[in-house]
Amino acid sequence: MYSCIEISKFEQHMDEKESTFKQDMVTYINEHIDDTELRILDLCKHFCLGRTYLFLKIKQTFDTTPRQLIQGIRLTTAATMLIAYPETSISHIAYSVGFQSPKHFSKCFKHKYQKTASQYRKQNVKSK
Numbered sequence: 001m002y003s004c005i006e007i008s009k010f011e012q013h014m015d016e017k018e019s020t021f022k023q024d025m026v027t028y029i030n031e032h033i034d035d036t037e038l039r040i041l042d043l044c045k046h047f048c049l050g051r052t053y054l055f056l057k058i059k060q061t062f063d064t065t066p067r068q069l070i071q072g073i074r075l076t077t078a079a080t081m082l083i084a085y086p087e088t089s090i091s092h093i094a095y096s097v098g099f100q101s102p103k104h105f106s107k108c109f110k111h112k113y114q115k116t117a118s119q120y121r122k123q124n125v126k127s128k
Contacts, residue, residue: 021047022061029073036100040066074098075112078105082121090117 028046032038043066044054058066074097081093094105094117109117 018061021057025058025061025069026073029070030077033074033077033098034096036095036098038070038098070098071108072112075109078109078117079113079120082117083124086121086125090121093117 024047025043028043029038032042040051040054043049044051047054049057055066058064058069062069064072078093078097081088081097082090085093090106091102094102097105099105099108106117109120113120115123
């Protein structure tokens with residue numbers, strides 16, 4: 001029979017492993033954010049996991065699918081860039097975060113933030 005301390009240590013170890021996986025996943029995606037060809041198979045190869053297990057692990061850890069995770073990180077980075085670089089064109093930001101077309105970026109951005117990238121920028125950039 002296991003004691004409460006052993007179970008607690010095991011749970012703590014599992015939480016640390018999950019936290020490390022989470023950090024490593026986000027770091028890997030951020031390092032390859034401009035790669036329009038970044039695919040789920042790239043994540044599988046990097047993390048040495050099968051496609052099904054990777055899907056389950058990401059779903060369990062992030063409560064989303066791998067594709068949605070990649071897109072979410074891209075859109076969050078784009079939102080940050082829109083504010084940090086107000087002089088940079090929205091198309092340039094879209095390409096720099098890995099979208100293949102500004103039109104697709106605009107559609108995804110509006111879906112996530114309920115406003116266009118231009119509206120988002122106007123509302124969040126401080127006037128000079």
